[in-house]
Amino acid sequence: MSSKHFNSKDTxxxxxxxxxxxxxxxxxxVILYTLFDDGRRQVLDLAGPGDFLHFDxxxxxxxxxxxxVPSEVLFFxxxxxxxxxxxxxxxxxxxxxxxxMERRHVTMLSHKGAEERLSDFIRMASDCLGQEEGQxxxxxxxxxxxxxxxxxxxxxxxxxxRWERENIMTKVGRRTYHLHERLxx
Amino acid sequence: MSSKHFNSKDTxxxxxxxxxxxxxxxxxxVILYTLFDDGRRQVLDLAGPGDFLHFDxxxxxxxxxxxxVPSEVLFFxxxxxxxxxxxxxxxxxxxxxxxxMERRHVTMLSHKGAEERLSDFIRMASDCLGQEEGQxxxxxxxxxxxxxxxxxxxxxxxxxxRWERENIMTKVGRRTYHLHERLxx
DNA sequence: CGTAATGTTGATGTGTGTCAACTTTGGTGG
DNA sequence: CCACCAAAGTTGACACACATCAACATTACG
Numbered sequence: 001m002s003s004k005h006f007n008s009k010d011t012x013x014x015x016x017x018x019x020x021x022x023x024x025x026x027x028x029x030v031i032l033y034t035l036f037d038d039g040r041r042q043v044l045d046l047a048g049p050g051d052f053l054h055f056d057x058x059x060x061x062x063x064x065x066x067x068x069v070p071s072e073v074l075f076f077x078x079x080x081x082x083x084x085x086x087x088x089x090x091x092x093x094x095x096x097x098x099x100x101m102e103r104r105h106v107t108m109l110s111h112k113g114a115e116e117r118l119s120d121f122i123r124m125a126s127d128c129l130g131q132e133e134g135q136x137x138x139x140x141x142x143x144x145x146x147x148x149x150x151x152x153x154x155x156x157x158x159x160x161x162r163w164e165r166e167n168i169m170t171k172v173g174r175r176t177y178h179l180h181e182r183l184x185x
Numbered sequence: 186m187s188s189k190h191f192n193s194k195d196t197x198x199x200x201x202x203x204x205x206x207x208x209x210x211x212x213x214x215v216i217l218y219t220l221f222d223d224g225r226r227q228v229l230d231l232a233g234p235g236d237f238l239h240f241d242x243x244x245x246x247x248x249x250x251x252x253x254v255p256s257e258v259l260f261f262x263x264x265x266x267x268x269x270x271x272x273x274x275x276x277x278x279x280x281x282x283x284x285x286m287e288r289r290h291v292t293m294l295s296h297k298g299a300e301e302r303l304s305d306f307i308r309m310a311s312d313c314l315g316q317e318e319g320q321x322x323x324x325x326x327x328x329x330x331x332x333x334x335x336x337x338x339x340x341x342x343x344x345x346x347r348w349e350r351e352n353i354m355t356k357v358g359r360r361t362y363h364l365h366e367r368l369x370x
Numbered sequence: 371c372g373t374a375a376t377g378t379t380g381a382t383g384t385g386t387g388t389c390a391a392c393t394t395t396g397g398t399g400g
Numbered sequence: 401c402c403a404c405c406a407a408a409g410t411t412g413a414c415a416c417a418c419a420t421c422a423a424c425a426t427t428a429c430g
Contacts, residue, residue, distance in 0.1 A: 088273030095280040102287035109294035110335040150295040
C-alpha cells in the first residue's frame with residue numbers, strides 16, 4: 001500500500017492504464033475527464049479528499065485523472081480491501097456516493113439554462129472541494145468548468161462576470177470566491 | 186428472496202421508499218427518473234435484464250423506477266448477498282457497470298447538437314434493451330426520450346422524422362425500428 | 371521583462387426551445 | 401365491433417439564449 005504525491009497539473013493516471021490498486025485521494029483535488037477523437041474534453045467528475053478515483057480492479061481505466069492542486073493519493077490493493085471485515089461494505093458505500101454524484105451531474109446537464117447549470121456546478125464543487133460555508137476555492141480554468149457544464153468558456157466567463165456585478169459572487173482571492181445565499185449549498 | 190411481476194407503467198419503487206432489499210431486474214425494461222419541484226422530469230437511467238435498480242441498503246431511494254414493459258424483479262436481501270462468497274465482488278461489478286452507464290449519459294448530454302445526443306441515446310438504448318443487431322424496440326414516449334436526452338419532445342420528433350426520411354432509421358413495427366449503419370452500436 | 375496561457379468582452383448567427391394547431395394512436399365502454 | 405375520448409405524436413412559425421468568431425486584457429511563469 002503505497003502513497004504518492006502529485007503536483008498541480010500532474011496526470012495521476014491516463015485512459016488505457018491498467019486498473020489494479022484502487023487510488024484513494026487523501027488530500028487535494030482531482031478532475032476526471034475523457035478525451036474525444038476530435039479533441040473535445042468532457043469532465044466526468046470532481047474528487048475531493050476521501051474519494052476513490054476509480055474502481056477498476058481488472059480492466060483498464062477509460063478516463064484521465066489530473067491533480068488540480070498538490071494532492072496525496074494512496075493506492076489500495078483491491079484484494080486487501082475486499083478481504084477486510086467491512087471492506088466490501090465500505091467500497092459499496094464509496095461507489096454509491098460516486099453514483100449519486102454522477103446523477104447530480106446528469107441532472108445539472110439536463111437543466112437548459114447556463115445560469116441553472118452553473119449554480120448546480122457551484123454547489124457540486126462546494127460539496128467536493130468544500131471549504132468553510134459560503135467560501136469556495138475553484139482551482140479550475142474556465143475551459144474546465146465549461147467542459148464540466150457543457151457550456152463554452154465564454155458563457156462561463158460572462159455568467160460569472162454578471163454574478164460578480166450583481167454581488168451574487170465576490171472574488172476574495174486569486175481563485176477564491178465568497179458565495180452569497182443564492183449559490184450556497 | 187421474493188420475485189414480483191410488474192405491468193407496463195407500474196411503479197416499482199418511488200423516491201422516499203426505504204432501500205432494503207436490492208431489486209434485480211430479471212426480464213423486461215425499466216426507467217429510473219427523478220421529479221423536480223416544477224414538474225420537470227429527468228430520466229437517470231435505463232435498466233435491462235440483469236441490472237440492479239438501486240443499491241441503497243440503508244438509506245431511502247431518491248428516484249423513481251417504472252416498468253416500461255411487463256417486467257420481473259427479484260429482491261435480494263443485502264446481507265445475504267454480502268455474506269455470499271463472491272457476492273461483494275459481484276455487486277461491485279454491477280455498480281461499476283452502472284457508473285460507466287451514468288458516465289456515458291454524462292458524455293451524451295455534453296454533446297451540444299440534437300443529432301449527436303440522439304444517436305448516443307440510440308446506442309445506449311440498444312445496449313440496455315438490446316434486440317438483435319440493428320433492430321431496436323423503443324418502449325419510450327417522445328417525452329421520456331426528451332427527458333433522457335435533455336431535449337424537447339418536438340426536437341426528438343423532428344430528428345427521428347428526418348432520420349426516417351433519410352432512411353437512417355425505418356419503422357418496422359409499432360415502436361420497433363431498424364437501424365442503418367450510422368446508428369448501429 | 372517578455373511571452374504564452376488564460377480570461378474578458380463585443381458582434382453576429384443559428385439550433386433548438388416555445389407556442390400553437392392539427393393528426394394519429396390506443397384504450398374504454400356502449 | 402365500433403365510437404369516442406384522452407394521450408401521444410407531428411408539423412409549422414417564430415424568438416431567443418448560447419455558440420461562434422474575433423479583438424483585446426490580464427495573469428502566470430521562465
